[in-house]
Amino acid sequence: MPVHFKIVVDCTDPHRLAAFWAEAMGYQVEDHSSFIAGLLANGVVTADLLTEVDGHHAWKTLAAVRNPDDPFDPASDAGQGMRILFQQVPEAKTVKNRLHLDLHVGRDNIEPEVQRLEALGGTRLSDRFDENGAAWIVMGDPEGNEFCVHS
Template sequence: MALHWKLVIDTSDAPTLADFWAAVLGYEVEDQSTLIDQLLAAGQIDESVVAEHRGHRTFRGFAAIRHPDDPFDRNTGIGQGRRLLFQDVPEAKTVKNRLHIDVHAGTDGLDALVERLESLGAARVREFDKGPAGHWWAMRDPEDNEFCAAG
């Protein structure tokens, strides 16, 4: 039986990094305002765990994005398919990722992809050209998490 999963990424600013990755992947930022309002009304949480980002209530220190074609719970806003969860942690990133995302260029090609990623806040690190084995850029997101942009 296949399992549901999400990739959790430690951050210093979860909503901002969620916005970046949603733009990179064409995903949707989850809107959990309805769930938060229900929990507040029931007294299950208080305002100290709630923040606002781009006009929506969010759980302080958390944000998630989901693939736009995957199912999601309309009552909670939580995706039930391909999903990335960003969570704020107190410590800064100090070493290379042990896991990273590869973003593949579409019909516009690698150069256009890399330029678009840079316009969103990514930075080029190193280019790799292995001929028939592939051509890609190692890059960093706005919080210095490594990822690859591949042709």
């Protein structure tokens, strides 16, 4: 049986990274505010676990993005398909990622996409590579996590 999974990214500012990656990938930031409201009303969680994002309650140390075309739980807005969770950790990133995302945009769209992502807060980390029929540019997200804009 296939295993359902999500990608989890350790970070210092989960809401900033969720906003960046939602724009970068055409994903949707999950809105957990209705779920949180129910937990607050029933005394399951306390306000010290929360922050405010775009005028609504959100988890202080967690944020997630999901493919808007995939199924999701209407009660919590948590994606049930392709999803990335950003969790706050106390330490900053210090070394190269052992896992990274490749955003496949097509050979002719690499440069325009890099420019769009730089405008969102990404950083170009390499020149263009053209090897074995593939092309890509290495970038960093706003916290320096490496990813590739790929053909």
